[in-house]
Amino acid sequence: MRQAVEAQVLNPHCELGEHGLRQILTDVIQEVRRSVNQDIDGAEILHSLLNASWLQSLLKIYEGLQRYLRDSPPPALDYASGLSLQVTFQIALLSAHDTVAQKVYEPVLPPMPDDLPDDEEATRIVCLVKNKQPLGATIKRNEISGEIFIARVIHGGLADRSGLLHAGDRIIEVNGFPVDGLEPEQVIQVQARSQGTIMFKVIPITERPVHNQTMLYVRAMVDYSPQQDPAIPCADAGMSFRKGEVLEVVDQMDALWWQAKKLPSNTACAGLVPSSNLLKRKQREFWWSQPYHPHACVQTCEGIHFLVWSLKSICLSAGFRRSLRLCRRRSHSTTQPFCHTRCPNSCSSTLNSPYEEVVRYQRHPQDAQRLITLLGPCGVGVNELRRRLIEMNPNIFQGAVPHTTRAPKGYEESGREYYFTSREMFDNMVYNNRFLDYGEYKGNLYGTSIESVRGVLNSGKICIMDIDPNAIQAVRNHELRAYIVYVKPPSQERLKETRRDSFITTSCYVNRPFKDEDFQEMEEAARKIESHFSQFFDNVIVNDELQDSCIQLLTAVRKSQDEPQWVPVSWIRPTTT
Numbered sequence: 001m002r003q004a005v006e007a008q009v010l011n012p013h014c015e016l017g018e019h020g021l022r023q024i025l026t027d028v029i030q031e032v033r034r035s036v037n038q039d040i041d042g043a044e045i046l047h048s049l050l051n052a053s054w055l056q057s058l059l060k061i062y063e064g065l066q067r068y069l070r071d072s073p074p075p076a077l078d079y080a081s082g083l084s085l086q087v088t089f090q091i092a093l094l095s096a097h098d099t100v101a102q103k104v105y106e107p108v109l110p111p112m113p114d115d116l117p118d119d120e121e122a123t124r125i126v127c128l129v130k131n132k133q134p135l136g137a138t139i140k141r142n143e144i145s146g147e148i149f150i151a152r153v154i155h156g157g158l159a160d161r162s163g164l165l166h167a168g169d170r171i172i173e174v175n176g177f178p179v180d181g182l183e184p185e186q187v188i189q190v191q192a193r194s195q196g197t198i199m200f201k202v203i204p205i206t207e208r209p210v211h212n213q214t215m216l217y218v219r220a221m222v223d224y225s226p227q228q229d230p231a232i233p234c235a236d237a238g239m240s241f242r243k244g245e246v247l248e249v250v251d252q253m254d255a256l257w258w259q260a261k262k263l264p265s266n267t268a269c270a271g272l273v274p275s276s277n278l279l280k281r282k283q284r285e286f287w288w289s290q291p292y293h294p295h296a297c298v299q300t301c302e303g304i305h306f307l308v309w310s311l312k313s314i315c316l317s318a319g320f321r322r323s324l325r326l327c328r329r330r331s332h333s334t335t336q337p338f339c340h341t342r343c344p345n346s347c348s349s350t351l352n353s354p355y356e357e358v359v360r361y362q363r364h365p366q367d368a369q370r371l372i373t374l375l376g377p378c379g380v381g382v383n384e385l386r387r388r389l390i391e392m393n394p395n396i397f398q399g400a401v402p403h404t405t406r407a408p409k410g411y412e413e414s415g416r417e418y419y420f421t422s423r424e425m426f427d428n429m430v431y432n433n434r435f436l437d438y439g440e441y442k443g444n445l446y447g448t449s450i451e452s453v454r455g456v457l458n459s460g461k462i463c464i465m466d467i468d469p470n471a472i473q474a475v476r477n478h479e480l481r482a483y484i485v486y487v488k489p490p491s492q493e494r495l496k497e498t499r500r501d502s503f504i505t506t507s508c509y510v511n512r513p514f515k516d517e518d519f520q521e522m523e524e525a526a527r528k529i530e531s532h533f534s535q536f537f538d539n540v541i542v543n544d545e546l547q548d549s550c551i552q553l554l555t556a557v558r559k560s561q562d563e564p565q566w567v568p569v570s571w572i573r574p575t576t577t
């Protein structure tokens, strides 16, 4: 026994916890009792006890513990207690995982029906557990045979994730109800009545179409609402979108109805959207059914909001150099347009396309800077923002010098305020499509040439330009890669508060204080610009407090140059025409 006690105490790895010490003491008492029983002399017992090496060891341990208590040494690791907590947490997590993993969560499915046809291969029984999600499949009826088929399976929906139902499968029964000859709505009612699980008896399609489509990303150029579209096969499966939103088209198998997700997407399930061809067809039908509209308009056709406009038909004021701004204002108030924009041949096709194919683009540091364009209603502060940005850092930002046919004033230098040019030369540049936009005011012509913008970009600076909304198409191209910032007016109340000491330039007055009518006009013009052109806006700044707007503009410019953006695919893979 003694040897055993000693071995235990002397073992450097032995752990003398509360229980270990108690055990040793019990052993000591037993030893003493045995010695007494064997009538061994008391002094002898005491002697051997005090000499016992295990007692010496115990005392050493005691001393050692006392020393530790006195010195209170630091822990081996600073984070030992945190680490132990973490380990405890991980162990608890693993234990919870094991408990969950061992449980059986499979739904209890009803037994297989007895009356399965002999031709078992041709029939499939599909049991799905109903949850709050829709089934994610649409059905259709063959009008001649009355047979019911799965028309399409929505990507990421319940049916798709089950992998058991496919477009083209013929449904024979739903929950034991034969469905042949029923209307699709009646089949849906049968399905809706089922509780817990739903059972389909289907004849699977023999040859499933191969899915080898590449992903397509598009920017919507129109608004769409499935709830207002009577032509959609299933409104609940439809997905609404607003113009400007980017869609990831995950399925184009159907020529009429695509499946898409809105980006950024937080849902696994796609929705039905009209294909490009279908939307174009509807646009055309709508166009021919309408009386001629000389101006851009947003209309509703069978619940689909279309943007239809004619080129060069509207001229909304925005402005850069005062004279050209005045020219634009005048053109806005007359029936004859005075200002024009350069529009390449491909422009009309882009305008008429309901979807614009886009790709994610990140400017390479060696690429030219993107052109920054500002637009907004008259008086909103487009020029003020542009001016402040350039003033803030003229080494980085620069405006494009416009051309004019008017005579230079005493202090003006050609190439600084304007390029002063003859009318003949100007006409020639117009003829050769060299202006991004141009116009006439008080008998003089004004315009910004593409070469002028190119000059700034080639110098490595960021060109800041304010444009008329009609010039959007001219700057959205492979070379300029314009980033379009829309400057939006704040509420009427905020305009009144912030523009107390500001001045507007109108067609009659230069720099007069703002009036209430100016704010109303500004709001109306903003509404028009937004309804016609919002799909092209890369960024929107509400020009409330000037200081905040400047910061927002700086952030937008940095984003445009340094962060990935969705841009038209033609900028990256230019089409050869």
Ligand SMILES: Nc1ncnc2c1ncn2[C@@H]1O[C@H](COP(=O)(O)OP(=O)(O)OP(=O)(O)O)[C@@H](O)[C@H]1O
Pocket (backbone or CB within 6 Å): 318, 319, 320, 325, 376, 377, 378, 379, 380, 381, 382, 383, 384, 385, 498, 499, 501, 502, 503, 504, 505, 543, 544, 545, 546, 547, 549
């Ligand atoms: N956030 C703001 N707060 C107060 N005043 C502002 C603000 N933004 C612009 N302004 C002032 O409003 C007036 C009109 O601005 P600005 O000339 O830049 O307008 P614009 O959009 O270029 O329109 P236009 O082409 O008609 O000149 C200027 O006096 C400008 O200093």
